[in-house]
Amino acid sequence: MVLRVSIPSFRKVKEGEDSYTVFLVDVWISGRHYTIEKRYSEFEELHKQLKKVMKTPEFPPKKVLKWNTKILEQRRLGLHAYFQGIVDQDPPPHSLLLFLETDVLDHNMDFQDEELQNSSHQPVIILDAKVFLQDRQRASLPDIVVEGVIQALYSPGLQFTR
Known part of the structure; x- marks a missing residue:
């Protein structure tokens, strides 16, 4: 499976009185491309799960900020670098595929049994x-x-x- 991930940008989301930042995540998997939006807290949760199953790259730290573009750009670059260090795992960790909202069953079918390879x-x-x-x-x-x-x-x- 060919998996590529990039984080090209971020944007501010305003819901009523609350606002937060989402990072746009471009995903290319086996020839398909789509974009998802994730909050920093979702990246943190993924990092906690990945640390349990693999050696992970350095995760960008959280800093207190109020829509500081310079700090958000540094965080985006850090998240992008982080993903470049984890997407090359073969096979990719299940928690990563869930985070990227891929159809896990399509990409994780195990064809070790020769009978499953034969056409029906x-x-x-x-x-x-x-x-x-x-x-x-x-x-x-x-x-x-x-x-x-x-x-x-x-x-x-x-x-x-x-």
């Missing part, structure tokens, strides 16, 4: 080729597209007769 797809419908395909007697060359579709629809054990 079976033909659902069988079409009579005479209704949809040209008569082969009139064609001078074999139709490789038709042959490919027939091979894809029918398992190797079945013989197709026209």
Whole structure:
């Protein structure tokens, strides 16, 4: 699984009388990209969980502030550097995937059992080729597209007769 994380910016959120800062987190995972917003306290909680399962990089400290842009930018850079140190774990820790709001089941399937790797797809419908395909007697060359579709629809054990 390819996982990339960056923290490009932050913004102030105002809810009634209260206001707080959220950091925008860009996530790229297996070719998909999305952006989430997280508060510093959520990053702290993730850090506590990750410390239990791995050696973590230095976490940016919390400082008392009232929307000080310079300090928030330093914190953003620190969080960005922190993530660069933890996203390279293979496989990524479960708590990290939950924090990044990924679909964990899609990315953590364990295919150690060879039976799970085999396809379970079976033909659902069988079409009579005479209704949809040209008569082969009139064609001078074999139709490789038709042959490919027939091979894809029918398992190797079945013989197709026209």
